[in-house]
Amino acid sequence: MAEIFQLFLLVAAITLSLLRVGFAGNSGLSSWVQRIAGKPLLSVAAIAGMTFLGCLAAAGLLHEPVPRVQDEFSYLLMSETFSSGRVSSPSPPLPEFFDTFHVLIRPVYASKYFPAQGLFLALGEKLTGHPAVGVWLTSALACGATCWMLRAWVGPTWGFFGALLMVLQFGVFSYWSQSYWGGMVAALGGALYFGAIRRLWERISWQNSVYAAVGLVILANSRPLEGMVAATPVTAFFLFRSLRLHAWKQMEFWRGLVLPAGAILLLGAAAMGAYNRAITGSAWQPPYLLHERQYQESPQFVFMPLRPKIMYSSPWVQYLNSPGAEHRSCSGT
Numbered sequence: 590m591a592e593i594f595q596l597f598l599l600v601a602a603i604t605l606s607l608l609r610v611g612f613a614g615n616s617g618l619s620s621w622v623q624r625i626a627g628k629p630l631l632s633v634a635a636i637a638g639m640t641f642l643g644c645l646a647a648a649g650l651l652h653e654p655v656p657r658v659q660d661e662f663s664y665l666l667m668s669e670t671f672s673s674g675r676v677s678s679p680s681p682p683l684p685e686f687f688d689t690f691h692v693l694i695r696p697v698y699a700s701k702y703f704p705a706q707g708l709f710l711a712l713g714e715k716l717t718g719h720p721a722v723g724v725w726l727t728s729a730l731a732c733g734a735t736c737w738m739l740r741a742w743v744g745p746t747w748g749f750f751g752a753l754l755m756v757l758q759f760g761v762f763s764y765w766s767q768s769y770w771g772g773m774v775a776a777l778g779g780a781l782y783f784g785a786i787r788r789l790w791e792r793i794s795w796q797n798s799v800y801a802a803v804g805l806v807i808l809a810n811s812r813p814l815e816g817m818v819a820a821t822p823v824t825a826f827f828l829f830r831s832l833r834l835h836a837w838k839q840m841e842f843w844r845g846l847v848l849p850a851g852a853i854l855l856l857g858a859a860a861m862g863a864y865n866r867a868i869t870g871s872a873w874q875p876p877y878l879l880h881e882r883q884y885q886e887s888p889q890f891v892f893m894p895l896r897p898k899i900m901y902s903s904p905w906v907q908y909l910n911s912p913g914a915e916h917r918s919c920s921g922t
């Protein structure tokens with residue numbers, strides 16, 4: 590269904606381009622697009638609204654997202670826990686019978702994943718009773734933030750068209766917007782950060798400093814490793830330029846950048862530490878790392894040593910964590 594729709598859009602775009610319909614500099618379509626793109630709030634709101642309505646239409650024509658992959662069930666557990674007003678649940682009396690994938694059983698019963706996706710799912714579940722609404726909300730916010738980001742890098746008109754491409758490719762019908770995996774949460778954090786850092790390059794302002802810090806907090810609570818890899822080079826280059834220009838000697842640098850961004854980052858770090866402590870007992874150990882130590886013999890990176898052999902309480906967990914498990918999982922055996 591989605592592939593047919595995308596193919597139709599591609600054919601229509603090629604046909605209109607060859608016929609030179611509606612894309613001339615003084616055409617009605619071009620003037621209409623430029624009017625929308627020229628208004629920052631309107632263009633961002635139009636992209637976000639288009640994405641959310643598109644997600645609703647896709648669900649109406651097809652169905653609400655149905656969890657199929659183990660990760661999705663873990664995120665839904667987090668959503669149900671948060672929407673109930675808890676960070677975690679007590680460990681079951683007989684935990685070996687609840688042993689499953691991507692879920693901590695000891696010391697508490699909780700998802701292993703970072704909490705940003707679960708918070709949005711819980712918001713959708715709390716407001717409407719459907720966690721999928723939280724997925725669609727993140728998709729709308731991410732596409733709107735992408736429009737805002739691209740405006741700073743390529744200008745308003747091309748930024749609007751770039752955001753439209755994201756809506757068509759990822760925003761309405763993709764596993765980022767029609768599953769519970771949470772790709773759009775990381776996209777939202779990245780768009781906020783890269784849009785803000787480009788504006789801070791031109792002029793220091795506390796608003797963009799807040800956006801950049803919020804983007805980093807979202808990345809740290811959704812895809813921390815990928816977020817660090819993406820943000821570190823740009824951050825280092827920005828700080829190097831600030832030092833070279835002696836920006837640190839100006840009051841605006843501290844008042845407009847360091848103070849607001851530092852406050853947001855400190856609050857985010859404190860919240861992350863409290864969340865980690867509530868689940869693992871240590872502010873420095875995320876649930877993801879504790880789960881890796883309990884369930885994974887292979888380390889995260891090839892240069893790290895193998896962990897001791899693990900004895901699993903569930904034969905199915907043992908089966909799918911043994912050598913060749915990835916092949917068996919993909920083949921459906």
